[in-house]
Amino acid sequence: MISVLTGKGVDAIKEKLKGKKNLFFGHSGVGKSSLINMLFPQLSLKTGEISSFTDKGTHTTVTSIMIKVDENTYVIDTPGIREIDPFGIRKEDLGHYFIEFINFISECKFNTCTHYHEPGCAVIKAVEDGEITIERYDSYLRMLETIEEDILF
Numbered sequence: 001m002i003s004v005l006t007g008k009g010v011d012a013i014k015e016k017l018k019g020k021k022n023l024f025f026g027h028s029g030v031g032k033s034s035l036i037n038m039l040f041p042q043l044s045l046k047t048g049e050i051s052s053f054t055d056k057g058t059h060t061t062v063t064s065i066m067i068k069v070d071e072n073t074y075v076i077d078t079p080g081i082r083e084i085d086p087f088g089i090r091k092e093d094l095g096h097y098f099i100e101f102i103n104f105i106s107e108c109k110f111n112t113c114t115h116y117h118e119p120g121c122a123v124i125k126a127v128e129d130g131e132i133t134i135e136r137y138d139s140y141l142r143m144l145e146t147i148e149e150d151i152l153f
């Protein structure tokens with residue numbers, strides 16, 4: 001709907017931002033910072049090229065700050081979703097951050113259970129029994145995968 005290259009749709013966005021606090025959120029490399037720069041050139045936020053190797057954005061925006069661009073109008077640029085890594089969390093600890101897992105974790109056969117492939121996993125059983133939603137369990141597995149990728153570094 002918007003192109004920073006052609007300017008398509010950009011004026012309409014600018015109009016919508018007025019008088020609000022606007023947060024830009026989405027995957028790395030989709031063009032959040034470029035769009036904000038086009039709207040407010042005085043900001044000159046850093047933008048990144050998309051890496052052709054991973055096809056994901058490079059991680060250019062690393063912190064979020066709220067910038068005043070007009071009277072009562074603010075923008076917040078954010079790092080991409082890919083950058084919200086469970087950094088510093090071990091695989092076997094990730095489940096403790098999922099509040100609905102808590103009652104089941106202590107019932108797992110292994111105390112190092114990652115609730116992924118282990119036999120006797122009470123979390124997997126709870127998912128099968130409908131006591132933990134599949135959406136939350138999927139979300140858990142995706143984060144778990146991120147931790148495994150990080151270990152390969």
Ligand SMILES: Nc1nc2c(ncn2[C@@H]2O[C@H](COP(=O)(O)OP(=O)(O)O)[C@@H](O)[C@H]2O)c(=O)[nH]1
Nearest residue numbers: 003004005028029030031032033034047048049
């Ligand atoms: N073709 C095209 N490329 C864009 C557009 N907006 C941004 N880009 C490019 O996409 C890459 C990532 O942009 P960036 O603003 O850093 O994305 P961010 O990670 O969402 O902030 C840069 O190489 C930009 O030049 C657009 O509207 N069209």
Ligand SMILES: [Mg+2]
Nearest residue numbers: 032033060061
């Ligand atoms: Mg950015």
Ligand SMILES: [Zn+2]
Nearest residue numbers: 108113115121
């Ligand atoms: Zn388990």
